[in-house]
Amino acid sequence: MPKSVLLLWLEGHLQSWGYDSKFGVRETLPFPTKSGVIGLICCALGEKDPQDDFLKELASSTMEVKAYKNKFNDKTEQGLSLIMRDFQTIGTNYDESDPFKNLMIPKKSDGTKPVGSGAVLTYRYAIQNGKFAVFLEYEKDLAQAVYKALQKPRWDLYLGRKSYIPTEFIAQGIFNSKEEASQKLRQLAEIKKLTEDFSVVEGKNCDDCDVLLLNDVPVSFGRRKSYANRYVSIIKKED
Template identity: 45%
Template sequence: MNPYLLLWLEGPLQSWGHDSRFGRRETLPFPTKSGVMGILCAALGAGGEQTSLLEEFADLDMQVYAYGRRNTKGEAAPREPQLRDFHMVGSGYDDTDLWQSLLIPKTSEGKKAVGGGAKMTFRYYLQDCTFAVLFQIPAGQCDAVAHALQHPVWTLYLGRKNCIPTELIFQGVYQTSEQAKESAEKLAQAKQKCLAYTITQGTGHGEIITVNDVPIQFGAQKRYRDRQVTILAED
C-alpha cells in the first residue's frame, strides 16, 4: 500500500492557479495537485519535464482539508476575500540594452506590444488560509521525498514565490489516510483552527467540479489532464 504525506500549507498568501492567462492569474480556493507536485519537485531539485516522476503520482489519491479561524461560537470564521494584486509588466526597461530588451513583452511579429511594451496584469491570492493535504506517494519514493521536504534543494512556496509558508510544510508520513487525517486534526486543534470544508478526489456527496491540474509534463511546455473532485462544506 502506498503511504500518505501530511503537508501543512499555511501562510498569509497562497495562490493555486489552474487556468490562468498572462494578464489575469486566478487562483482556486484550494491547493491543486500540480501545485503540490511543484512543491515536491522543488524539494527534490527536480527541474525540467519530469514526465516519468509525474506519471508515478498521476493517479494517486489527494485529499485537502481547509481550516479557518474559530469565531465566538467555535465555528470556522468566513473566508477572507481574495486579494487582487495589480501589476505593470514590461515597463521601465531600456530597449537599447540587449538583456533588458528581452524582458519587454512583444507582439507575434517581435515588435513592442501596445503601450510601449508595458502590460497591465492582475494576480489573485487567497488570504490567511490553512490547508492540510493528505498526498499519497509511491512507496519507493517515500524516503527520498520525506528527506527532501525536510532538506529542500530549492525554496518551497505556496503556489508562487511571494507566498511564503509560516509553518513547516512536512508533517510526517503515514501508512493510511486516516492516520494522516488524525494527525492533521490534532495540529489544527493546537492552532485553534476548525474544519471549514474538504476536497476529495473523485465523485461523492457534495459539489463536484472538474479541474485541469494533474501534471503530465513540467518544463517549458507544460501539459495537464483533468480530474474530478468533490467539495463538501462543514455544517
C-alpha cells in the same frame, strides 16, 4: 510494497493556485491544485525538465485537501474563500540594449514598441491567510524520499508564486494509514485553534456538493507543460 501517507500543511499570508491563468489575469482556486502540490514536491527534490515518468508516479496518488478557518469562542469566522486581487504593472525599467530583457518589453500587435513606458497592468489573484492540509499516499520508499526532501528542500518552496512563502513547516509527518495522519491533523488543528471549513476529494462523490473538472494533473513539466483532467468534489463541513 507497503504504502505510506504523507500529511502536508500549506499555510501562508498569501497563496495562489492557478487553473485558468492568462498573461494579464492570473486566477486562483480557493484550494491547492494537484499540479501545484506536485510542483512543490519537485522543487523540494530538485527535479526539473519534463520528468514524464516521475510525474506519472507522483500523480498516481489520490489527493485530498482539507481547508481550515479560525475558531473563536465556539464561533467561526468567514471561510477561507477570501480572494485578494492585486494590480501589478510589468514591462518597465528593462534595458533595451540587453537582447533578453528587450524581449520582456510588451509590444504592439505589429511588433513595435508602444509610445511611452509600455507598462501593462495585470491582475493577480491570491488566497489570504489560507490554511490547508493535504493527504498523499505513495509507496514507502517514495514517501520517505518526498518527506525528507520537504524537510530539507533543494530549492526554495513557495505556495504557488515565488513571493508567497509558507509560514509553517510543510511536512507534518509520514504515517502508516490515513487514520494516523488524520489524528495528527486533529491535534494540529486544535493547537492552532482551527476548525475544518471544507474538503476537496477526487471524483464525483456526492449528489449535493459542487463538482469541478480540473485540468491540473501534471503530465509533463519543462518548457512545454501538459496536464490531464480530473474531477473533484467540494464538500462543505457541516457546523
